[in-house]
Amino acid sequence: MNPTPAEQLGALAERVARDGLPARLRADVAGRVLDLLGNCLAALSERPAEVVAATVGEWGGAPDATAIGSATRLPAPSAALVNGTLAHSLDFDDTHMPSVLHPSAAVVPAALAVAESTDASGPSFLDAVAVGVEVTCRLGMAGYDEQHANSVYFDRGQHATAICGTVGAAVAAGMLRGLTAAQLTSAVGIACSMGSGVIEANRTGGTVKRVHCGWAAHAGVVAASLARNGLTGPPTVLEGRFGLLRAFCGDQFDIDAVTRDLGERWESDRIFVKPYPCNHFTHAGVDAALRFRRTGLDPSAITEITLGVPEPVLRTIAEPIEDKRRPLSGYHGAFSGPYTVAAALLGGGGLGVSHEDFTDRAVADPARLALAARVYPLADPECTRIFPHQFPAVLTVRLANGDVLEERVRHNRGGPENPLTPEELTTKFRMNAGRAVDDAAVGELSGLVRRLDSDSEPAVITALLRSLA
Missing domain, CATH: 1.10.4100.10 (2-methylcitrate dehydratase PrpD)
Incomplete structure (x- = not known):
C-alpha cells in the first residue's frame, strides 16, 4: 500500500x-x-x-x-x-x-x-x-x-x-x-x-x-x-x-x-x-519610485502619477481612494499605494521606506499628502497576468514640462529573481x-x-x- x-x-x-x-x-x-x-x-x-x-x-x-x-x-x-x-x-x-x-x-x-x-x-x-x-x-x-x-x-x-x-x-x-x-x-x-x-x-x-x-x-x-x-x-x-x-x-x-x-x-x-515594512502589494510601487529617485527626479516637478497594479490588489491598496491618499493612521498608511509611492519618492529610511515612515506623524506630513493626492491607481493588464506569482507594478510619471516617464517592476525586490543581498538583509x-x-x-x-x-x-x-x- x-x-x-x-x-x-x-x-x-x-x-x-x-x-x-x-x-x-x-x-x-x-x-x-x-x-x-x-x-x-x-x-x-x-x-x-x-x-x-x-x-x-x-x-x-x-x-x-x-x-x-x-x-x-x-x-x-x-x-x-x-x-x-x-x-x-x-x-x-x-x-x-x-x-x-x-x-x-x-x-x-x-x-x-x-x-x-x-x-x-x-x-x-x-x-x-x-x-x-x-x-x-x-x-x-x-x-x-x-x-x-x-x-x-x-x-x-x-x-x-x-x-x-x-x-x-x-x-x-x-x-x-x-x-x-x-x-x-x-x-x-x-x-x-x-x-x-x-x-x-x-x-x-x-x-x-x-x-x-x-x-x-x-x-x-x-x-x-x-x-x-x-x-x-x-x-x-x-x-x-x-x-x-x-x-x-x-x-x-x-x-x-x-x-x-x-x-x-x-x-x-x-x-x-x-524589504519594506508595509503591505506586500505596495512594494513594487515603492521599487519603481526608488528607481525614479535614483535618477535624480525632482518630486516637485511631478503633476500626476499613475500606479498600475494587478486588478485584485486595488481593493487593498487603493480603495477607498480618498482614505488611501490621506491615511487615517500610520498603520493605515502601510496599506496605501498612493502614500507609499509618495514616501519613497520623497526619501524614506531603511532600504527605501522604514518604520519611521509609518508613524501617525509621518502620514500627516503635508508634502507627502500633497504628492499622494497626485497618485492615480489603476489595474494594469500585464501586472494582472503576472499576479500572484509576483506583485508587480508600473509607475508612470507626468512632469510639468510635458515629459512622461515610466518604470515597470516585474519582479519584487526580495524575491528569488531579485533577492536581497546579505548586506541588505543585515541592513533590514x-x-x-x-x-x-x-x-x-x-x-x-x-x-x-x-x-x-x-x-x-x-x-x-x-x-x-x-x-x-
Whole structure:
C-alpha cells in the first residue's frame, strides 16, 4: 500500500533529521531566521504582543524556553506563542508566493522554543525549520487555485498561514524532539485538528490576526509533544473525506502539490523577504519610485502619477481612494499605494521606506499628502497576468514640462529573481533590531545566527536575548 501524503511528510522529516540538508538550504534558512528575529525585536512595543506575554505569564509552568523581550523563561509552547505573535505583529515577515502565506513566522518560533528546551545543535535547528517551512508552503499550494490565481483558503475567509503553519510547526518541533516517522505522521494528523484562523479582521478591524502565527507555533509545539507521548493522528488527515484539505477547501484542492518532487524540489525557494515594512502589494510601487529617485527626479516637478497594479490588489491598496491618499493612521498608511509611492519618492529610511515612515506623524506630513493626492491607481493588464506569482507594478510619471516617464517592476525586490543581498538583509535586521537593542548587540546576534551551521547554537542566541531583556 502506498504511503499517504502525511506519511510521506513524516518520512521526509525523519530522513532530514537523520541525514541533514545541504549547506545552501541551511544558509537560506539562517537568513530567514535572522530576518524573523529582527521582526520580533522591532515589535516588542506592539500591543498584541504585550497582551499575549501577559496572558502566558498567568499560565506559569516549567522555564524551558525564551520569550523574546523577557529575561525569564517559559514553557516551550508559551514561548512559541509569544514569539510567533511578535514575528507577525508588523506584517514584515516573509511571504511565500503564490500561496501568499507567511511560513517562517509560525515555524521558526516553534522550532526555536523546542531547540532551546532540548539543547539542539545549530544544524539540527536549521534542518527542522527548513522542513517545517516546506510543509507549510506545500499545504498552502494544495489550496491554491491556479485557474483563478487565488488561494481557496483566503477566498473562504481562512488564514492559510495559521492553518498550514500549525502543521509545519508541528513537523519542525517533532524533528527536534527526535520523533520517528510514524510519530511525525501523527504530529501532522494532530496538528490538522488544531490549525485555525479567520481573516475578517482584515476587513473590519481587530488585532487578533497578529496572534495567528503565535497560535500556530504554540499548537505545533503541543501537537509534537502529544505525538511524542503516544497520541495518534489519522494517516489520511490531509486528503481524506473529512481531512484538512477537503474541510478547508472543499473539492478545490490539489493533493499532488503536497508530495510532488518532495525532498528534491523545494517550494520554499519561492519565499520572498520583505524589504519594506508595509503591505506586500505596495512594494513594487515603492521599487519603481526608488528607481525614479535614483535618477535624480525632482518630486516637485511631478503633476500626476499613475500606479498600475494587478486588478485584485486595488481593493487593498487603493480603495477607498480618498482614505488611501490621506491615511487615517500610520498603520493605515502601510496599506496605501498612493502614500507609499509618495514616501519613497520623497526619501524614506531603511532600504527605501522604514518604520519611521509609518508613524501617525509621518502620514500627516503635508508634502507627502500633497504628492499622494497626485497618485492615480489603476489595474494594469500585464501586472494582472503576472499576479500572484509576483506583485508587480508600473509607475508612470507626468512632469510639468510635458515629459512622461515610466518604470515597470516585474519582479519584487526580495524575491528569488531579485533577492536581497546579505548586506541588505543585515541592513533590514539592524533597522528592526536597533529599535530594541544597541549596535553591539545587533552585531553579536547577527553573527551568532549566521554561524548556526558551524559553531553557534540556538540556546546561545536565546541566552543573549534574555540578557538583553
